Amino acid sequence: MSKTMNNNLISADIARGNMLVAITGDVVEYNSQDILQKIAHLIAQNPQKVTITSTQLGEWDSSLLLVIYETIRMAKTANIAYDVTTLPQNIQSLISLAFAVDRKPSHNSNNQGGFLERTGRSAIGILTKTTNVLAFFGEICMAIGRFFSFRSIMRRIDFLAALNDCGPRALGIVSLISFLVGLILAFVGAVQLQTFGAQIYVASLVTIGMCRIMGAIMVGIIMAGRTGSAYAATIGTMQVNEELDALQTMGLSRIDFLVLPRLFALLLAMPILTMLADIMGMIGGAFVGVFLMNLPYTEYWRYAFNAFNLTNFLVGIFHGFCFGFIIAICGCYSGLTCGRNADSVGIATTQSVVYSVVWMIVVTGIITVICQEIGI
Amino acid sequence: MSKEVKIDVRNLTVGYGDYVLLKDASYQVNKGDIFIIMGGSGCGKSSMLRVLTGLIAPLKGDVFIGGVNIAQGKEADVQKIRTKSGILYQSGALFSSMTLAENIMLPLQQYSDYSPATMREIAKLKLALVGLAGFDDFYPSEISGGMKKRAGLARALALDPEIVYFDEPSAGLDPISSKNLDDLIIEINQSLGTTIVVVTHELESIFAIGNNSIFLDAASKTILARGNPRDLLQNPPNQEVYEFLTRGEKK
Numbered sequence: 214m215s216k217t218m219n220n221n222l223i224s225a226d227i228a229r230g231n232m233l234v235a236i237t238g239d240v241v242e243y244n245s246q247d248i249l250q251k252i253a254h255l256i257a258q259n260p261q262k263v264t265i266t267s268t269q270l271g272e273w274d275s276s277l278l279l280v281i282y283e284t285i286r287m288a289k290t291a292n293i294a295y296d297v298t299t300l301p302q303n304i305q306s307l308i309s310l311a312f313a314v315d316r317k318p319s320h321n322s323n324n325q326g327g328f329l330e331r332t333g334r335s336a337i338g339i340l341t342k343t344t345n346v347l348a349f350f351g352e353i354c355m356a357i358g359r360f361f362s363f364r365s366i367m368r369r370i371d372f373l374a375a376l377n378d379c380g381p382r383a384l385g386i387v388s389l390i391s392f393l394v395g396l397i398l399a400f401v402g403a404v405q406l407q408t409f410g411a412q413i414y415v416a417s418l419v420t421i422g423m424c425r426i427m428g429a430i431m432v433g434i435i436m437a438g439r440t441g442s443a444y445a446a447t448i449g450t451m452q453v454n455e456e457l458d459a460l461q462t463m464g465l466s467r468i469d470f471l472v473l474p475r476l477f478a479l480l481l482a483m484p485i486l487t488m489l490a491d492i493m494g495m496i497g498g499a500f501v502g503v504f505l506m507n508l509p510y511t512e513y514w515r516y517a518f519n520a521f522n523l524t525n526f527l528v529g530i531f532h533g534f535c536f537g538f539i540i541a542i543c544g545c546y547s548g549l550t551c552g553r554n555a556d557s558v559g560i561a562t563t564q565s566v567v568y569s570v571v572w573m574i575v576v577t578g579i580i581t582v583i584c585q586e587i588g589i
Numbered sequence: 590m591s592k593e594v595k596i597d598v599r600n601l602t603v604g605y606g607d608y609v610l611l612k613d614a615s616y617q618v619n620k621g622d623i624f625i626i627m628g629g630s631g632c633g634k635s636s637m638l639r640v641l642t643g644l645i646a647p648l649k650g651d652v653f654i655g656g657v658n659i660a661q662g663k664e665a666d667v668q669k670i671r672t673k674s675g676i677l678y679q680s681g682a683l684f685s686s687m688t689l690a691e692n693i694m695l696p697l698q699q700y701s702d703y704s705p706a707t708m709r710e711i712a713k714l715k716l717a718l719v720g721l722a723g724f725d726d727f728y729p730s731e732i733s734g735g736m737k738k739r740a741g742l743a744r745a746l747a748l749d750p751e752i753v754y755f756d757e758p759s760a761g762l763d764p765i766s767s768k769n770l771d772d773l774i775i776e777i778n779q780s781l782g783t784t785i786v787v788v789t790h791e792l793e794s795i796f797a798i799g800n801n802s803i804f805l806d807a808a809s810k811t812i813l814a815r816g817n818p819r820d821l822l823q824n825p826p827n828q829e830v831y832e833f834l835t836r837g838e839k840k
């Protein structure tokens with residue numbers, strides 16, 4: 214297009230204290246930086262008046278408007294009179310439209326402040342966050358109290374929908390992943406045990422490993438990724454759509470309405486899913502043992518059942534129960550504290566998964582230490 | 590002087606699957622018009638707009654925009670007209686993770702060859718045009734609903750479009766903001782020569798800005814009336830249009 218002959222479309226000069234900006238031809242997609250620099254330079258010489266004229270102006274677009282707008286803005290700031298009366302009428306009215314509102318908005322600047330200020334801010338931030346989390350726990354306890362005294366507004370249908378989502382719909386992925394984890398455990402163990410000729414103990418290794426901890430951990434990670442994050446996204450979107458505000462202004466408890474059904478669903482589903490994961494993991498181990506290491510089928514299961522220990526199994530289930538609590542709380546908390554734009558839903562979702570995983574590890578550590586102390 | 594036809598809609602059937610909203614509609618929008626698509630809630634105004642902007646394909650019929658038929662569902666055809674049209678959505682639809690200036694620069698980055706500095710300057714100019722001078726570093730969450738619409742309009746104008754579509758521009762605005770937006774629409778129409786298509790059921794806007802219109806009816810699934818809204822009020826062709834334009838007065 215006309216971009217090649219960019220240079221002579223707009224010219225600027227000063228003659229006897231009068232500055233003239235002349236425009237001609239088709240000014241389309243005009244790259245205005247050079248001419249604007251020149252105009253700024255000329256205005257700095259303080260002419261008495263700036264005149265903008267056009268002759269044989271053909272097609273034009275925003276880039277021309279930009280040059281005129283910027284020129285007038287510079288003239289205005291330098292307190293120099295300007296004349297645009299010979300420009301086409303529509304350009305004149307656009308220019309006056311652009312200058313019609315001339316108030317400086319006040320911006321709450323994102324000034325970060327100095328080191329001390331930032332440290333102080335983040336300390337206060339951590340403090341308020343902790344208070345908020347504690348308050349959230351308090352609210353949940355009260356909501357549970359309301360539930361058991363039959364004063365909760367939790368809808369049964371919400372609970373059933375949540376249960377359907379984190380129960381039956383999660384069976385496939387949980388089965389698949391725990392089967393594979395059992396497989397991997399058996400493989401890794403087999404390589405080591407084979408050197409002692411003790412391959413048969415793969416059965417014990419897989420059984421103890423899955424039941425005591427791995428089953429629960431795998432289910433926890435899967436559910437944090439597929440269910441906890443969904444809680445955060447759903448509730449976060451409700452925040453964006455002002456649905457949470459609506460709930461609150463109707464005097465309905467967000468905890469009763471949104472958190473309790475999800476929490477109860479996960480508390481119920483997680484132990485069961487953990488049990489499933491234990492079984493699938495053992496089947497995965499048997500798969501490796503029987504088909505790849507050629508251990509006798511009955512022998513394998515005999516060792517597996519010998520290694521099975523009800524206490525271990527129950528500790529695993531208890532892990533699952535705790536993880537369910539953590540995932541539901543982290544998911545719902547992230548959703549409820551979500552910001553009000555699309556971005557913050559993404560942040561809330563990420564946050565829910567990260568918090569869930571971190572807290573699951575922390576709680577696993579605590580349970581392990583306690584078990585050690587009381588000798589389980 | 591016969592006017593240039595900008596949008597030519599022929600025998601258009603709009604709907605979703607088996608659900609037909611409008612049957613065999615034909616109308617034309619002339620260059621430089623402010624064209625109103627009016628009708629009661631749920632009669633398919635937004636759906637019509639989605640067809641015109643190529644977001645959904647019509648069930649049947651043709652839509653010629655500047656001579657290009659976009660109703661064939663060919664992405665390339667739709668793409669051709671996209672850079673020549675701007676759309677202001679009901680809520681502004683600004684991207685919340687970007688400042689106003691960045692929102693406006695986005696189409697410029699995609700479709701123009703300006704240098705980044707020039708793009709930013711153009712963004713500022715467009716904001717100034719809609720009365721938001723100096724707001725370029727604000728995020729959408731930091732401005733009011735009326736301002737969001739203006740900023741959305743600035744973004745719609747980014748590429749100097751030939752047609753600008755508005756979906757219910759005055760929805761959710763106070764009377765003064767709504768009036769100001771109407772004035773802005775007229776100003777842009779006159780100064781830039783932009784063809785404007787407005788979907789609305791706001792009577793005051795309809796009479797203030799429209800110089801041509803169609804009236805969609807959900808019951809008969811047809812265009813019940815067409816022409817300048819003020820003329821329609823003077824000589825209402827039927828009961829439905831009369832009631833609509835007089836807020837339900839019985840004739």
Ligand SMILES: Nc1ncnc2c1ncn2[C@@H]1O[C@H](COP(=O)(O)OP(=O)(O)O)[C@@H](O)[C@H]1O
Nearest residue numbers: 605608610628629630631632633634635636637
């Ligand atoms: N994506 C969709 N799928 C099916 N039906 C839809 C869809 N979008 C809108 N509708 C239906 O089309 C009708 C008209 O909607 P719309 O075009 O938004 O009306 P208006 O903007 O005139 O109020 C409504 O009854 C709505 O239920």
Ligand SMILES: [Mg+2]
Nearest residue numbers: 634635636757
């Ligand atoms: Mg609509």
